[in-house]
Amino acid sequence: MSDAPDPLARLGWDEHAAGAWAAHRGDGNLPGRVAAEHRGGYVVLAAAGEFRGELAGRLRKAAAKDAMQKPAVGDWVALDIHAALGTATIHTVLPRKTVLTRRAAGRGAAAPQIVAADVDSVFIVHPLDQAPNLRRLERYLAITLASGAAPVLALTKADLVETAEPVLSAIRPLLARVAGERPVPIHVLSSVSGQGLDELDAYIARPQTTALIGASGVGKSTLINRWLGEERLLTGELRDDGKGRHTTTHRELLVLPRGGLVIDTPGMRELGLWNADESVPEAFADIAAVAENCRFRDCTHAHEPGCAVVAAAAAGTIEPERLDSYRKLVAELASLAKDRETAARNRARKADHRSLRAFYRDPRSRGQGD
Numbered sequence: 001m002s003d004a005p006d007p008l009a010r011l012g013w014d015e016h017a018a019g020a021w022a023a024h025r026g027d028g029n030l031p032g033r034v035a036a037e038h039r040g041g042y043v044v045l046a047a048a049g050e051f052r053g054e055l056a057g058r059l060r061k062a063a064a065k066d067a068m069q070k071p072a073v074g075d076w077v078a079l080d081i082h083a084a085l086g087t088a089t090i091h092t093v094l095p096r097k098t099v100l101t102r103r104a105a106g107r108g109a110a111a112p113q114i115v116a117a118d119v120d121s122v123f124i125v126h127p128l129d130q131a132p133n134l135r136r137l138e139r140y141l142a143i144t145l146a147s148g149a150a151p152v153l154a155l156t157k158a159d160l161v162e163t164a165e166p167v168l169s170a171i172r173p174l175l176a177r178v179a180g181e182r183p184v185p186i187h188v189l190s191s192v193s194g195q196g197l198d199e200l201d202a203y204i205a206r207p208q209t210t211a212l213i214g215a216s217g218v219g220k221s222t223l224i225n226r227w228l229g230e231e232r233l234l235t236g237e238l239r240d241d242g243k244g245r246h247t248t249t250h251r252e253l254l255v256l257p258r259g260g261l262v263i264d265t266p267g268m269r270e271l272g273l274w275n276a277d278e279s280v281p282e283a284f285a286d287i288a289a290v291a292e293n294c295r296f297r298d299c300t301h302a303h304e305p306g307c308a309v310v311a312a313a314a315a316g317t318i319e320p321e322r323l324d325s326y327r328k329l330v331a332e333l334a335s336l337a338k339d340r341e342t343a344a345r346n347r348a349r350k351a352d353h354r355s356l357r358a359f360y361r362d363p364r365s366r367g368q369g370d
């Protein structure tokens with residue numbers, strides 16, 4: 001690519017985006033990318049600059065019915081730009097290349113929430129000064145694999161430990177069992193000393209988009225600030241002394257000096273599985289391979305006769321913790337499926353009630369919301 005890329009290339013415009021856009025060329029709209037979502041609306045980036053985005057009526061209605069249709073940070077969208085007002089109407093979300101999705105937080109909600117769209121890699125961030133929570137890493141891995149983006153393990157705060165070896169040897173076996181052609185890369189980093197940062201150039205150069213996930217305080221914002229070359233994001237320290245700068249506490253797509261783009265995902269406590277039916281077995285390829293030999297296809301590997309997984313655990317070829325973790329994620333997927341069924345039934349029932357009320361012109365239905 002040339003030294004002076006066209007403005008869309010600066011937003012991560014790639015073959016996929018160009019292909020997705022082809023269907024919209026000629027309808028008068030312009031392509032743009034969702035950089036942030038606020039309570040009242042969106043921030044979108046386009047070739048002509050940054051605009052305040054709002055949803056077109058039709059898209060608003062579709063998004064209210066189905067959360068996956070709602071524009072998310074990272075999405076390419078078709079815009080009607082009102083340059084004089086600094087605003088843009090978002091008409092369409094272009095077909096996504098990848099989508100990182102979690103189950104919306106909160107009790108009983110059987111709805112998805114998009115964490116980031118159209119990312120190429122997802123950095124799963126873990127600090128070296130903490131013992132790795134393998135269960136948590138397995139969950140991050142399953143969610144990342146489900147997104148279609150490439151998982152990368154970023155081990156931060158290398159300056160705080162003498163050696164990364166204990167954490168590496170705990171994590172390596174877990175990553176070695178992930179199905180797929182490419183092994184999951186591991187990077188040992190420090191945003192303080194700069195160690196390992198030059199290994200990351202491939203992820204943060206044009207036209208790559210990278211999302212960072214991980215618990216609070218693992219060093220996501222600090223790493224992004226390093227990439228930005230400025231203290232743009234609010235980090236733990238800044239938060240403590242409460243200095244006001246251009247800071248952010250929400251998901252935001254940022255353009256990096258090297259031409260890549262990055263999405264921070266601060267403050268995400270829960271990462272419930274959503275579309276992970278296939279990626280959980282992918283993250284547990286070792287157990288999934290053994291499970292092929294279970295007597296029942298829908299074996300939960302708990303108490304069924306002829307369970308090959310339980311037999312392998314008894315024989316010591318599968319670690320009990322790993323089996324336990326796998327079972328928990330499989331159970332979470334099963335309960336999600338049940339909650340989704342219930343939610344769908346309730347929606348259908350509500351629709352029936354509405355049409356019945358309309359049919360009988362029930363006076364109670366007048367002036368009463370539901």
Ligand SMILES: Nc1nc2c(ncn2[C@@H]2O[C@H](COP(=O)(O)OP(=O)(O)OP(=O)(O)O)[C@@H](O)[C@H]2O)c(=O)[nH]1
Binds near residue numbers: 156189268
């Ligand atoms: N020693 C050391 N400290 C670091 C490093 N990276 C981050 N920190 C510190 O760790 C703390 C948390 O870092 P953040 O970057 O705010 O963590 P975060 O992952 O963005 O956290 P949330 O925004 O809450 O999700 C801050 O005090 C940082 O200064 C590092 O490489 N070395």
Ligand SMILES: [Zn+2]
Binds near residue numbers: 302
């Ligand atoms: Zn079984």
